[in-house]
Amino acid sequence: MTSPSPYASTLDVLAGLLPPHLLQPRVGIVCGSGLSTLASSLRDVHEVPYSALDGFGKSTVEGHKSALAFGLIGPGEGIPVVAMLGRFHPYEGHKLSTVVYPIRILAKLGVRDLIITNASGGLNPNLAVGTIVVIQDHLALPNLTGPLNPLLGPQTSPDHPRFVPLSDAYSTKLRRLAFLAAHDLSFDDDALAEGVYAWVSGPTYETPAEGRFLRAAGADVVGMSTVPEVVVAKEEGMEVMVLSLVTNPVVIPDTYRSIKEEVKAELAGKPVELPVMPVVSHDDVLAVGRQKAEAMKQLVARIIEMIPHV
Ligand SMILES: O=P(O)(O)O[C@H]1O[C@H](CO)[C@@H](O)[C@H]1O
Numbered sequence: 353m354t355s356p357s358p359y360a361s362t363l364d365v366l367a368g369l370l371p372p373h374l375l376q377p378r379v380g381i382v383c384g385s386g387l388s389t390l391a392s393s394l395r396d397v398h399e400v401p402y403s404a405l406d407g408f409g410k411s412t413v414e415g416h417k418s419a420l421a422f423g424l425i426g427p428g429e430g431i432p433v434v435a436m437l438g439r440f441h442p443y444e445g446h447k448l449s450t451v452v453y454p455i456r457i458l459a460k461l462g463v464r465d466l467i468i469t470n471a472s473g474g475l476n477p478n479l480a481v482g483t484i485v486v487i488q489d490h491l492a493l494p495n496l497t498g499p500l501n502p503l504l505g506p507q508t509s510p511d512h513p514r515f516v517p518l519s520d521a522y523s524t525k526l527r528r529l530a531f532l533a534a535h536d537l538s539f540d541d542d543a544l545a546e547g548v549y550a551w552v553s554g555p556t557y558e559t560p561a562e563g564r565f566l567r568a569a570g571a572d573v574v575g576m577s578t579v580p581e582v583v584v585a586k587e588e589g590m591e592v593m594v595l596s597l598v599t600n601p602v603v604i605p606d607t608y609r610s611i612k613e614e615v616k617a618e619l620a621g622k623p624v625e626l627p628v629m630p631v632v633s634h635d636d637v638l639a640v641g642r643q644k645a646e647a648m649k650q651l652v653a654r655i656i657e658m659i660p661h662v
């Protein structure tokens with residue numbers, strides 16, 4: 353007798369709660385901090401709280417709900433979509449297997465294209481707060497050197513490769529659609545940019561030196577999520593796109609001033625104003641999410657309508 357799949361009870365609960373036309377979503381959305389309103393473009397919505405689903409944790413971060421929203425996007429019959437209203441981060445104390453469990457469930461439900469969103473700090477000084485960055489690659493320090501690669505351990509399935517290539521992690525098909533969708537929606541040229549996401553474990557925000565280090569290493573934005581989801585989605589064979597909303601600057605020119613020089617100037621009788629280091633808060637992050645919610649929502653909905661659904 354074969355042992356039951358660890359996902360079977362979660363899938364059974366969903367099958368018992370959802371109408372058949374929503375049970376096989378074609379596209380998945382992961383809503384980042386403050387971005388749960390992305391799902392408001394869905395119609396015929398059925399929400400299932402994470403608490404009803406074995407294997408799901410509870411998202412403890414403000415700006416993250418804890419539910420799956422199933423619904424339809426687009427004209428006619430509509431495209432069946434599932435949105436994760438809230439994600440899990442390792443810094444909340446969740447095991448990596450919990451962080452990526454919803455992605456595995458999305459794959460088992462039939463999701464083939466995954467649109468992941470997040471809030472991030474800007475490392476590239478050309479990226480203004482409010483820019484949506486279409487991620488083209490990532491730099492994952494916890495993956496490279498530490499125990500935070502979600503694929504560590506026995507091979508998850510004989511159908512999955514043991515060694516997952518990530519050189520094509522970010523779907524060129526979906527990234528192309530993002531820019532076409534922004535054009536369709538008459539977004540300003542600088543509303544959408546491209547860049548590299550650095551994943552850090554958090555929950556501390558970066559020191560100025562860490563920000564400069566990540567920038568020098570080639571990253572444009574930094575955040576505390578997403579990469580484990582991308583890695584598992586790739587292992588599951590999905591096409592993946594990440595839209596990262598820049599909510600705050602991390603590398604700020606001219607704020608890294610030398611106190612030694614300030615004191616020398618003071619002793620020389622020059623008027624001195626001590627630098628005030630700007631600090632970021634999660635409230636700032638959520639506020640930018642609210643400001644940009646409508647644009648993000650329109651963009652995601654338009655991309656989904658443009659995906660060839662055969
Ligand atoms: O990546 P998401 O979940 O959007 O959230 C980002 O915002 C939070 C910090 O303000 C961190 O969790 C960071 O990763």
Ligand SMILES: Nc1nc2[nH]cnc2c(=O)[nH]1
Nearest residue numbers: 471472473574575576637
């Ligand atoms: N690590 C990190 N994550 C973020 N999420 C939103 N802003 C930031 C930031 O500045 N740093």
